[in-house]
Amino acid sequence: MADITLDRLAKVYPGGVRALHDLDLTVRDGEFFALLGPSGCGKSTLLRTVAGLEAASGGTVRIGARDVTELQPGDRDIAMVFQDYALFPHMTVEENIGYPLKIKKVGRAERAAKARRTAEELGLGHLSERRPGQLSGGQQQRAALARAMACHPQVFLFDEPLSNLDARMRLEARTFLKKLQRELGVTTVFVTHDQAEALAMADRLAVMEGGELRQVGTPTEVFRRPASTFVASFIGSTPMNLLPGRVTGDGTVRVAGGELPVPDEAAPLAEAGEEVVYGIRPEYLSWSDSAADGAVSGTVSVVENLGSAQLVTLEPEDGSSVQVVVPEEHEPAPGTRGWAAPRADRALLYRDGDLLAARAEAGTAAAPLS
Amino acid sequence: MRTPANPAAALLRGVGVYLLVALTLAFFALPMLWLASAPFDKHPGITVSLPDFTLANFERLWNNPNAVDSLASSLILAGGSAVLVVGLSALAAYALSRVHIRGRDGLLYALLLLSSIVTGTAAMVPIFLLAAELDLVDSYLGVVLVLTGGLLPAAIFILKDFMDTTPRSYEESARVFGASPLRVMKDIVVPVVRPGLATVGVWTVAQVWGNFLIPFLLLRSPDKSPAAVVMYTFYTEGGQPDLALISTFSLLYSLPVVLMFLFVSRRYGFRFHGGIKA
Structure with a gap:
């Protein structure tokens, strides 16, 4: 478990586009935190910079007590769920869930047992031999979550976790995600462009525009007392x-x-x-x-x-x-x-x-x- | 459906259409039939006929000093080129698909255009001179390198399409779990584009197997000649083409490629992209 501290974090893309403007932000330990904003506001860039998939141009990212700004994604002790879930199509559900453990050189038997247990927890037990192509959208999402959970990271990062689901599934998944996050108690940051999703799920949220944070607060605060007309x-x-x-x-x-x-x-x-x-x-x-x-x-x-x-x-x-x-x-x-x-x-x-x-x-x- | 006024005319038209189809089919099927019958014929001619059955032609071929060796040569050349082409084009296509550099597409098209010259007749003389300078004449390596150079652009072009359709999030996901770039390539990229690699491999083997000019020019000793070149030497003492040997050898020569196609197609399935076919 750990908090995330961003200190004057900046990202400038080659060509001079400033995606993030010296951001200061603290996500508390165990918090379910939303990054909300219209497309192009920098919320995905921020998430990817925390993950290490984008290199910061300035400032620091700290996870817990560690400065991870210069670390590779794999050394940051995080797990990320992508918008398209990024399940590997040539592996079964069980192999997908076990893949992070395989990278960490966990033995085959232990890996399989762990993967099966995690799959059971998320109600995927009967699907462990299937390939991702044979799963529904909701099941794919759960498989991706299981894969993220299997390696017990300090931080979860979700990129638009609900956008690939149809409207009805989305409501179900919203409740499911919130419950799961509460049970696991792992610090979680998710990106969304849907304000209802952010209000419904997050403990706190940050509203972004043009690479800057416009307001940070609880859903109630942000809903009742928006800090700006934007x-x-x-x-x-x-x-x-x-x-x-x-x-x-x-x-x-x-x-x-x-x-x-x-x-x-x-x-x-x-x-x-x-x-x-x-x-x-x-x-x-x-x-x-x-x-x-x-x-x-x-x-x-x-x-x-x-x-x-x-x-x-x-x-x-x-x-x-x-x-x-x-x-x-x-x-x-x-x-x-x-x-x-x-x-x-x-x-x-x-x-x-x-x-x-x-x-x-x-x-x-x-x-x-x- | 339109009902014709005259049933007799309709019948005649039907017969006409089928006759045309049958003739066209026969035109294309005849060489195959010849290939199937001539090797088993005591006195094969250039026409298709019911064979006067014998296996003597295979025995004669077996005793020919160059025939069997040449198939081994062909295997070495085709295998070597396939390994090089698949390996190098996979790396190049991956890089070209993931890294954006200015003029990338122009570069690809220019390479594709020029590659037909490298393995074609236009560059024969310079390539021979170059090979001579590098001491690569009469070596398998020289032939493999020249053929690989000629086939690489098209292979990169085909594979880049496969790479482009592979979502980047697969690799990023693996990276977040701590996989190194080579590990990502081995665990994720290669398995996902395996049909593309199979396609390029088979295509390379088929191209090299059938290439006459480059090995003919660069391999001087007869015992190194591949099958496509050796076939050219099957003449009788009288200077006539030895049809018995040629037909028998043709059959043996085409079998490996056909078997490979069947095997790979069953194993991986073929997908052709970008309007390129083998």
Whole structure:
């Protein structure tokens, strides 16, 4: 077991593309940690640099007490599961699982026993003589996990572990992975572009953009208090409403034709007259059919059914649009008028893209923007 | 389906088509039939006929001083070239597939184009002079090197396709588990591209087995000549081609290659890539 410490880690590809900008990050011992971001943000490069498949251009990678920056991947005591699982097609499941042990010169009998035991643990016992081509996607994933587990590494690295599964399998595998990680207690870093996956599985996550960390925190912190408008728009299955507004003198913000109270934590910092962005998630707006104070009003233009609720798009007079999650007991019809009032403790103010907050909660501070 | 107006015309057309097919088939099958019948005929001619059965031709061939030795020579040349071509092209194709250098594809196509000159007639004189300078005339090594040089570009071209279709994650996965580059090559890359290696090996053997010009030029002593060259010496005292010997030897000469094709195809299966066929 070990933690992972990155100190000013940089990666510049030949040709001058900077994939990672002097990153500082600590993944704690036993943690399930997600690297989240849009494609090209450097999350895979970061994972591959920790694995040693890419050489760092600057900074250090430490696993536990060891500086592994200059070590070969095989000497880092890690195991990696690739997006395509990378099971060797010419070996059976058992041979695949035993391969890391073969490299470590474990004897044939012990290797086979160990491989079979690991396969049993993951419910692959009856498949050990099959070849990867004869397995389903979910079984292949388990075989790849078993192979990673068999050599008892200090750290697991998963590259997009769920992206090759179909939608239903993905939910199952998500629960399975989280449970497995908890049972094994091995420090695990995984890469994903799917925010729902990161929120659901990770103990903590880092949101990346353009080779930099935008925010590091628990899923709850990142979901409730995104440190920047980029994180706010990236996290959440329905994107956060980000409404341009202006702070008035009497503790309110003029937004979308309405006046909303300035959130408490932003009050000491917001100056009258300045331009801000008011952020509120559709889930934290409460719906009303009649006029209400501290609410924005508009005409219902679209109603999308989410199953147990509806996503209503409201169009205020000033031409903006606000999305509201409306519980099933209300059924607003398109064309009618509606009011949406924010939940005071969930509203956020952004100035120049950064969260305006008097107190920074531990772990939610954004990496400095450069 | 269109129903013809006249059944008689349809019948006639059917007969015509089959006749054409039969004639075409016969045209291509005749040489094979000759190869199957002539060696067992007391007096083989250049036409196909039911043989006047005998095994005497095989006995005569056995007693010919060069015939049996030449098959051994052919084996040495083909085997040596196959080992060199497969080994070198595998390493080159792997490197070319994994490392990106400028002008890589141009280089490959240029080599492919020029390779036909190396083993062809165009470069005969310089190659002979070069071999003479290097003291490689009349040695198996010289022939093997020249043939290998000529076959390598096409082999690299075929194998690079196989390497390209092998996911890089296989190798990276093995590396993370601590495998050295040679170990990765041995445990992962070679087994995965084995059909490609088999294809190139068989193709090399077939090419060398049938090559006349290079061994004819570079091997001076008759006891080193491979089968393709020795066949050229089977004449009667009267200067006529000795059809009995030629046909018998042809049969023995083609058998190893046919057997090898069957064996390798059953063992590995053939896959041809990049529009190249043997």
